[in-house]
Amino acid sequence: xxxxxxxxxxxWYARSMxxxxxxxxxxxxxxxxxxxxxxxxxxxxxxxxxxxxxxxFTGLRTRGLKVRRPDKTVATADHSIPTTPRNLPIADEMxxxxxxxxxxxxxxxxxxxxxxxxxxxGIVHVIGPELGLTQPGATIVCGDSHTATHGAxxxxxxxxxxxxxxxxxxxQCLLQRTPKTYLVRVDGKLQKGVSAKDIILALIxxxxxxxxxxxxxxxxxxxxxxxxxxxxxTICNMSIEGGARAGLVAPDETTxxxxxxxxxxxxxAAWDEAVARWKQLPSDPGATYDKEIVIDANTLEPMVTYGxxxxxxxxxxxxxxxxxxxxxxxxxxxxxxxxxxxxxxAGQSILNQxxxxxxxxxxxNGRISDLRIAAxxxxxxxxxxxxxxxxxxGSADVxxxxxxxxxxxxxxxxxxxxxxxGCSMCIAMNGDQLAPGEYAISTSNRNFxxxxxxGGRTFLASPLTAAATALSGRITDxxxxx
Amino acid sequence: MAAPKVERFSxxxxxxxxxxxxxxxxxxxxxxxxxxxxxxxxxxxxxWRFNEDGTKKTPPFVLDDPRYAGRGILVAGDNFGTxxxxxxxxxxxxxxxxxxxxxxxxxxxxKNNALKNGILPISVDATVHSQLxxxxxxxxxxxxxxxxxxxxxTTPGGAVxxxxxxxxxxxxxxxxxxxxxxxxxxxxxxxxxxxAHPGTVNTKAPQAAK
Numbered sequence: 001x002x003x004x005x006x007x008x009x010x011x012w013y014a015r016s017m018x019x020x021x022x023x024x025x026x027x028x029x030x031x032x033x034x035x036x037x038x039x040x041x042x043x044x045x046x047x048x049x050x051x052x053x054x055x056x057f058t059g060l061r062t063r064g065l066k067v068r069r070p071d072k073t074v075a076t077a078d079h080s081i082p083t084t085p086r087n088l089p090i091a092d093e094m095x096x097x098x099x100x101x102x103x104x105x106x107x108x109x110x111x112x113x114x115x116x117x118x119x120x121x122g123i124v125h126v127i128g129p130e131l132g133l134t135q136p137g138a139t140i141v142c143g144d145s146h147t148a149t150h151g152a153x154x155x156x157x158x159x160x161x162x163x164x165x166x167x168x169x170x171x172q173c174l175l176q177r178t179p180k181t182y183l184v185r186v187d188g189k190l191q192k193g194v195s196a197k198d199i200i201l202a203l204i205x206x207x208x209x210x211x212x213x214x215x216x217x218x219x220x221x222x223x224x225x226x227x228x229x230x231x232x233x234t235i236c237n238m239s240i241e242g243g244a245r246a247g248l249v250a251p252d253e254t255t256x257x258x259x260x261x262x263x264x265x266x267x268x269a270a271w272d273e274a275v276a277r278w279k280q281l282p283s284d285p286g287a288t289y290d291k292e293i294v295i296d297a298n299t300l301e302p303m304v305t306y307g308x309x310x311x312x313x314x315x316x317x318x319x320x321x322x323x324x325x326x327x328x329x330x331x332x333x334x335x336x337x338x339x340x341x342x343x344x345x346a347g348q349s350i351l352n353q354x355x356x357x358x359x360x361x362x363x364x365n366g367r368i369s370d371l372r373i374a375a376x377x378x379x380x381x382x383x384x385x386x387x388x389x390x391x392x393x394g395s396a397d398v399x400x401x402x403x404x405x406x407x408x409x410x411x412x413x414x415x416x417x418x419x420x421x422g423c424s425m426c427i428a429m430n431g432d433q434l435a436p437g438e439y440a441i442s443t444s445n446r447n448f449x450x451x452x453x454x455g456g457r458t459f460l461a462s463p464l465t466a467a468a469t470a471l472s473g474r475i476t477d478x479x480x481x482x
Numbered sequence: 483m484a485a486p487k488v489e490r491f492s493x494x495x496x497x498x499x500x501x502x503x504x505x506x507x508x509x510x511x512x513x514x515x516x517x518x519x520x521x522x523x524x525x526x527x528x529x530w531r532f533n534e535d536g537t538k539k540t541p542p543f544v545l546d547d548p549r550y551a552g553r554g555i556l557v558a559g560d561n562f563g564t565x566x567x568x569x570x571x572x573x574x575x576x577x578x579x580x581x582x583x584x585x586x587x588x589x590x591x592x593k594n595n596a597l598k599n600g601i602l603p604i605s606v607d608a609t610v611h612s613q614l615x616x617x618x619x620x621x622x623x624x625x626x627x628x629x630x631x632x633x634x635x636t637t638p639g640g641a642v643x644x645x646x647x648x649x650x651x652x653x654x655x656x657x658x659x660x661x662x663x664x665x666x667x668x669x670x671x672x673x674x675x676x677x678a679h680p681g682t683v684n685t686k687a688p689q690a691a692k
Contacts, residue, residue, distance in 0.1 A: 028679065032671040037650045040668055042675050044683045052567065054517035063662075074685040080515055094515035101517050112685045131688075138683055145567040145591060159567035161595035162519075163661075171665045173672055177648070209502050210561035213590055243564070245590050263688040274682050309502050309564070330559060334501045427511045436534075448506040448565065450529050 052143030122395020132262025151248030212244030365443035366394030384473030486600025487658030492627035497618035563592025
C-alpha cells in the first residue's frame with residue numbers, strides 16, 4: 001500500500017501512520033531486532049569523559065577489541081578537573097590519574113580528545129553543541145545522565161552506564177527498548193524575570209522526580225518555540241531530574257541558525273541536504289503520546305527548590321510545605337527528612353533565606369547567555385558581604401567569549417570568583433564544594449544530600465535568581481530588582 | 483570479564499524505608515575518581531554510614547546494623563536509583579554483597595546498570611512492598627527466595643509473587659551470556675546499517691572554518 005496523503009487518509013490510518021519525532025529518529029537507527037530482544041540501535045555520536053569511561057576501556061583491552069568508530073567518538077575532561085588556573089598541575093592524585101588515563105585511552109584508541117588544556121575543553125554537554133557535533137535527528141549517548149541536553153537540537157540523547165559505554169565503543173550500537181513518549185506542551189509567554197530554568201523546575205515540581213520514568217519528553221508549544229537554543233538546552237538538560245532519560249525539542253529555524261557554520265556542522269551542499277532532512281523530523285500532526293501535560297508559561301514564577309530532590313521546588317513567593325498536610329505517609333516522611341537536612345521549617349517563606357555560596361555554572365546553566373544574565377545583574381554592584389560567589393564557565397570557549405565581552409571584569413569587580421571551565425561545584429568532585437551545613441543557591445541541576453559537598457545544602461534556581469541572591473545574600477525574587 | 487550469571491538465591495531482608503534514594507547517596511561523587519570497578523564496598527551509602535572521622539554512625543545505618551549483617555536483599559522506597567548514570571552504584575552494591583533491591587519502581591538508568599551487573603531490581607506492587615518492608619523492619623531473619631527463571635519471589639509467608647523483568651535481561655542472566663558478544667554477533671547487520679546511514683557527524687574532521 002502506498003503511503004497515504006494526510007488529506008485523503010482515514011483518521012484511524014492517519015493516526016497509525018503519524019509519528020512523533022522520537023519514533024522517526026528511532027526507526028532510522030534500528031540496526032536489527034530479534035524477537036523478544038531489545039533493538040540494536042545505531043549511535044551517531046558518543047561523548048566520553050574521564051569519570052565513566054576508564055573501566056570501559058579496560059573492558060575493551062581485556063577482550064582485545066578496538067573502538068569501532070573513533071570518528072563518531074569524542075572526549076573531554078570535565079568532572080574531576082580543578083577550575084583553578086590551568087598552569088597548575090592537578091593536585092588531587094586520583095583526579096590526575098583519571099585525567100591521565102583518559103589521555104592514554106584516547107591516544108591508544110585514536111579518539112579525538114579536547115583535554116584539560118585544550119582550547120575546546122569544557123563540560124561535555126556544552127562542547128558538543130559548540131563544536132556543531134550535536135545535530136538534529138542524531139542518536140547521542142554519553143556516560144552521563146545530563147546527555148539529554150543535546151535533545152534541544154532534536155536529537156535522541158541519553159545517559160548510559162559504563163557497561164554501555166564499553167558496548168558503544170566496541171560496536172557503535174546499544175541494546176535499547178523502545179521508549180514511551182511524553183508530550184510537555186508549554187503554552188503562552190514567560191513573564192519578565194522568569195526563564196527556561198523555571199519552566200523545567202516547575203515541570204519537575206508538578207510531576208515529581210519519577211514522573212517521566214520510561215519516557216522521552218518532547219517539549220513543545222509556544223513558550224518552547226520562543227526560546228533560544230541555550231535556553232532549550234537548559235530545559236532538556238534536566239529531563240532526567242523528571243525521571244526521563246531523554247527530552248527533546250523538534251528542530252526549527254532557531255536550531256539551524258545556531259548550528260550553521262560551526263566547526264563540525266555540514267557545510268555547502270551537505271548543509272542544505274541536512275537541513276532538508278532535518279525539516280522532516282518534527283512530529284506529524286495527529287501523532288499520539290503515551291502521556292501529555294500542559295503548562296501555562298504565563299502563570300509561572302521564578303522557581304526555587306527547598307528540599308533534597310529537584311521535585312521539591314516551589315514558586316519563589318511560596319512557602320515551604322508542611323509534612324502534616326501530606327496525605328501520603330511516604331511523602332510526609334521524605335519531606336520531614338528533607339526539611340531536617342535543609343534545616344528549614346514547614347510553612348516558612350523561601351524568600352530571604354540566607355545563603356553562604358552562590359554557584360553559577362554547570363551543563364544546565366554555564367553557557368554564555370547564562371553568564372550574560374548574571375553579569376547584567378552584578379554589573380557595577382558588589383556581592384553581599386561574606387557570600388562566596390563562584391562563576392564557572394561551561395567551556396573554555398564560553399570563558400573566552402565572556403572575557404571578550406568583559407564579563408570576567410564585571411564578575412571580579414563585583415567580588416565574584418571567575419574560574420576555569422568544568423563541572424565544578426555541580427558535582428563537587430574537584431574540591432569546589434560546600435562545607436557541612438552551608439547553604440548554596442546554585443544554577444546546577446541536583447540538590448541531593450551532599451551533592452555539592454558533604455553536608456552542604458542546595459537551593460536550585462535560575463542564573464537570574466542566583467545573581468539577585470548574590471547581591472543580597474538572601475534568596476531574592478529577581479522581579480524585584482530595580 | 484565474565485558476564486554475570488543469576489539463577490536463584492535467598493536472603494533475609496534489609497529495610498531502607500526512603501523514597502527516591504538517589505545515586506549520590508548510593509555512592510557519593512567523590513568516590514567516582516577510581517579507574518577500576520572494585521573496592522567500592524565502603525563507598526556504598528558512605529555518608530549515611532560514616533561520621534566525618536570515618537567511624538560508623540551511632541546507631542548504625544542499616545547496612546552496618548549487626549541485626550542485618552550478611553543479608554543480600556535491600557527493600558527500599560519508590561523510585562530507587564534516581565539521579566546519575568554512575569555504574570559505580572551497582573558496583574558498590576555488588577561489592578557489599580547486595581544481590582537484589584526490592585522497590586515499587588526504579589529509575590531507568592539505574593535499572594539497566596543493575597541488570598548488567600547481575601543485581602536484580604525487583605518491582606512489586608505497593609501491598610507486597612509494604613508487607614516485605616514490615617518484615618524487614620521487624621528484623622525477622624525469615625528468608626525471601628528469588629527465582630529468576632520463573633521471575634518470582636517467595637515471601638517468608640510462603641506466597642509466590644511474580645515480578646516483571648525484561649525477558650532479554652532474564653535470558654542473558656540465566657545463561658551467564660554476554661550482551662556485547664550478542665551485539666557483536668550482528669556484525670553483518672551493523673555493517674549494512676553503517677553503509678546505508680553514513681550520517682553527518684564526524685568528530686575527527688572539522689567541516690567549516692570557525
